[in-house]
Amino acid sequence: MATDIFLGVDIGYGYTKTFNSGGGKMFPTAVTTMIPRSTFREIETITANGEKFLVAEDALLEGKWVLDTRNTGFVGSNGWLGVLGHSLSLNDYSPDEIVGGLLVLGIPPGSYTREAAGEIVAFVRGSTIVYRSKEYTFRNAGIKIIPQGAGAFFHYTSHFPEDFLKEVAIVDIGHYTIDMIYFSGGHYVEGSTVSKSMGLSFLWDEIQKEFYGVHKLSISQEQAQKLF
Numbered sequence: 001m002a003t004d005i006f007l008g009v010d011i012g013y014g015y016t017k018t019f020n021s022g023g024g025k026m027f028p029t030a031v032t033t034m035i036p037r038s039t040f041r042e043i044e045t046i047t048a049n050g051e052k053f054l055v056a057e058d059a060l061l062e063g064k065w066v067l068d069t070r071n072t073g074f075v076g077s078n079g080w081l082g083v084l085g086h087s088l089s090l091n092d093y094s095p096d097e098i099v100g101g102l103l104v105l106g107i108p109p110g111s112y113t114r115e116a117a118g119e120i121v122a123f124v125r126g127s128t129i130v131y132r133s134k135e136y137t138f139r140n141a142g143i144k145i146i147p148q149g150a151g152a153f154f155h156y157t158s159h160f161p162e163d164f165l166k167e168v169a170i171v172d173i174g175h176y177t178i179d180m181i182y183f184s185g186g187h188y189v190e191g192s193t194v195s196k197s198m199g200l201s202f203l204w205d206e207i208q209k210e211f212y213g214v215h216k217l218s219i220s221q222e223q224a225q226k227l228f
Contacts, residue, residue: 005101009087010148011080013069013108014175014201016056018087019151025090030059031067031079047130048081055086070176070201075111076120085129088136095134098141106148109172109179110195117145148172149181150188157186174199203228 010017016029032054035045045052053059059066067079074080084105088098107120121143129136149172157164164186172179176199182192207224211217219227 005093005097006104007088007091007093007098007101008104008106008151009084010106010151011075011083011087012148012175013074013177013199016083016087018091020091022091027056027086027090028060029069029083030057031055031069031082032059032065033067033079034065044132046082046085048078048085049127051078053079053082055082075107076123081124081127081129084124085131085136088129089131089134095136098136098138102142102144103138104144104146106146106151108177108195109147109149109181109193110177112145112147112193113190120145147179147181147188147193148174149179153181153183175201200225 006020008019012029014029015026018025033052035052035054036043043054043058046055047053067074103124105120105124107117124143125138125141127138149170152170152172153168156168168183170181170183172181176197177195178198179196180192180194182189201221204221204224207227208219208221211219211224211227
């Protein structure tokens, strides 16, 4: 089995970003357990450890009560696993490719420790995802956990290798949090992470409140983002 097959997945609070040798893809990190009994269009549920979900655009268009991904308990949950399964399918990965390749998962820096990374790897290895007639298991998969934002460091230093061994701070303004991670001599400094709940979604919240206050009409976060 080939070992040069890899997939990087950054399951963010607002959007999930994926990247492999074919390029990058992105979709909204939306998950719901509310599955309609009937619909005018064909949708497929994703099953993570026996629990059914709608994910991404299907969750936004058909589902109700979309899970709050800004909850710290989302990372490492079955809903989070459902988003991972959609990432695999979106990139046309077969179960065999995951076993023979490498799966790199980014988690919020505020949640990242070596112990937490080990727990997530164990959770994924013991999980099963069924989606679009494919069953993914991860018992023998190569899995790496990195703090979100580390990819920005590696991408930057791939273009400016002279900076790899310098002291570099990465500031990541995300959907839910603003995170800062720090590299020294090419190594991630775990204890230096700063994460504040000051992400862009809070700006969308304020736009929603102000819009309602002026026009007495409710708008979604997506509409608030477009207004911004």
